[in-house]
Amino acid sequence: MGGISVTNPDRGIAWNFRLYNVDPSLPVLPLRGLFWFHDEETDGFVAVQNASEEFISVTPRFHIAGTFYPLAPVSLASGQGFKLELRRELRPLGLADVNAGGIEFLYEGPPDALKAHGVLFNGRGFSAEVDFSPFAEWPDRHAVTLRTPRFAVGRADPALGLPARTRFDAYLALHNFNQHDLAVTVTAGYQEAGSTQEHQIPVSLAPGDTQVLSLHPYLRDVVPEDAHWASLEVSYSDRHNGLVAALVSVSRDGEHSIRSVLNWVRGSKAEGWLWRADVDYNTFITMLNTDTEEARVVVSLDYHVNGVRYSYDLAERAIPARASDAIDVGQVIASAVPDADGDVIPSSVSFGGYSVRKTSPSQCPTLTTEALLFNRRQRTFLSFYNTCCGDYVYVDPFQFLDPVGFNGRLIVWSCNFCSGICVEIVQGITYWSTNPAIASVDGGGNVAGIGPGNAVIWAHFEYPAPPRRCPIEACECEMRTRDDDTPATPFELSVSLSPTSVLPQGSTTVTVSTNPAVSGVSISLSAVEQGNSGGHIHLGRPLGSFSSSSGTTDSNGQFVSNYTASLFGGTEIINARANTANGVADASAALTVAVLSLFQLGPGANYNLVGATPTHPSNHFGTLVANSGLANIANQYAAQFPGSILLYNDQSLIRGGLFDIAATWSTPHIEHRLGGNCDVSDSSVPSDRWAALESIFIANNASFLREPGHWHLRF
Secondary structure (H helix, E strand, O other): OOEEEEEEHHHOEEEEEEOOOOOOOOOOOOEEEEEEOOOOOOEEEEEEEEOOOOOEEEEEEEEEOOEEEEOOOEEEOOOOEEEEEHHHHHHHHOOOOOOEEEEEEEEEOOOOOEEEEEEEEOOOOOEEEEEOEEOOEEEEEEEEEEEEEEEEOEEOOHHHOOOOOOEEEEEEEEEEOOOOOEEEEEEEEEEEOOEEEEEEEEEEEOOOOEEEEEOHHHHOOOOOOOOOEEEEEEEEEEEEOOEEEEEEEEEOOOOOEEEEOOEOOOEOEEEEEEEEOOOOEEEEEEEEEOOOOOEEEEEEEEEEEOOEEEEEEOOOEEEOOOOEEEEEHHHHHHHOOOOOOOOOOOOOOOEEEEEEEEEEOOOOOOEEEEEEEEEOOOOEEEEEEOEOOOEEEEEEOOEEEEEOOOEEEOEEEEEEOOOOOEEEEOOOEEEEEOOOOOEEEOOOOEEEEOOOEEEEEEEEEOOOOOOOOOOOOEEEEEEEEEOOOOOOOOOEEEEEEEOOEEOOOOEEEEEEEEEOOOOOOEEEEEEEEOOOOOOOOOOOOOOOEEOOOEEEOOOOOEEEEEEEOOOEOEEEEEEEEEEEOOEEEEEEEEEEEOOOOOEEOOOEOOEEEOOOOOOOOOOOEEOHHHHHHHHHHHHHHHHHOOOOOEEEOOOEOOOOEOOOOOOOOOOOOOOOOOOOEEEEEOOOOOHHHHHHHHHHHHHOOOEEEEEOOEEEEEO
């Protein structure tokens, strides 16, 4: 973990750019964020980088009042980036007067390759950051909550070193990327008379709506005058994470800003890479207990002396249900109180890292953690988001391949994402077998091989004791027994495709190989979609078919089949499984289904691009001939009728193939598959000019069909 911090006290700037890891298991997804201009002097930019080792193509788009405004695509080499300057890009789009909206980055390339982070500033005290998160959708509605354990409210905390008269107002920016209304609940938590209170604010967002809420009018008669901080949750229910949000507290004189990180992650453990406390700096470590019961927490401050790592453990503290708590690191060091081991942090130590972990009554992941590092002299404030995704649980071993009569034991491990430390779970586990006649298991995880065949052993972990359950469900171990002691046949399985890229409904040869070569191995083939590929930002893509989906390897250790791709451009994953009496082996390969040499039609002076939707956000890809013809048509029409603008609707998607307008994986678009078509709207063309425009079509080698509301062009 780490980050790069940028501060400029003279201009009131304090930004923290995180260092992101790359997860190749994630699908290719758009990144979404928002912007808003606090005043006429506010500007901003988004820093964008290709974190992969391959070239990618990035298309930025503004989302304003439900309409997407795409910019020209940008090609990025490995490690390369660019800066999207907000006002500079808005002006040519005719959006100079727009004060807020959404920003989306579409890209084609490897999974999780694109990283982005946005900042806003006015050069005299207002400073904010915007996180960009990948779009996601789920089969069913999800309860989604964005959280922060602290934002500044009312009179400034004296520990910040600001003038006593300083007061903060918080601003919450929300943008709805969905095509439907979104009901949002904003919950502010605060302390009053020693107990936690909550105040809810209902917010309704129309499709494409951006709202910047000043929270002061909602909280001024609710939050006590002596409260310096409050927590915030932004909750909604949907099948998409279509809401993006940002939160910043700004002093009323406009000279100071404190960012609060809104994120959906909770954990039972967290690690922060930095605290600092000296004559100028101090750090608050803040925690929000989102649970409905008390959480007991231990915070450790780590530091180094002469190259040796030490850890100072603060006394266990109780955080009431739905409450926040904060550690003043400078105060801890100044107190010189020994911890349980008799250690104190030397006064010469001024920085280190820290960890937060729950100790009881449960290990449910309910903590949201954040750190505020501030400089009292320069009056700069940096926020660090530190919460991990809690624990993951797994069963060891995940598979037994042993003869009948074998006895073994399953161990359930709980591992922390932050530290990588794993501990064995010995309580709260229920085991059962799907086929006790083949493999049995007792309450201690002891497994016995009873008869030949396959069985799955499930381990269900609940904490704390029932009836309360945490979101960790169950783990499994596959038990395969056999009636002899023949060892499993060792081989590696691989899949190759020839070619690796085909047209929609094109065919490729699938070759499954064992290494070393083993004949007579049973092979099964299947295909799955790579979600959100080919310009389709929705799931459920129909797949192609195999000439033979199962068979056995030949004397060369190979099984060969042909695969015919679907009608849709994108990526289809070919999976192979080798089934033997002693185990299974899996392999896969990615097939690109695409019409090659399609190029995006960029903005033009005499035409506008229309028709983009959340499920098909980039709908203007065509051949060079088509794109050149469309530019010429618009220019010639504008020359004949000055000031006229043509509206270009759907061409093709980035990989071509069937373009399902309604996201149902079916027509009505019969064509629009190869990049040679475009629908030209008649809404901007007076009827007395239709004949003139049709003559321009013909002059540019574009045949056309007159259809309701548009001309369907063919180049």
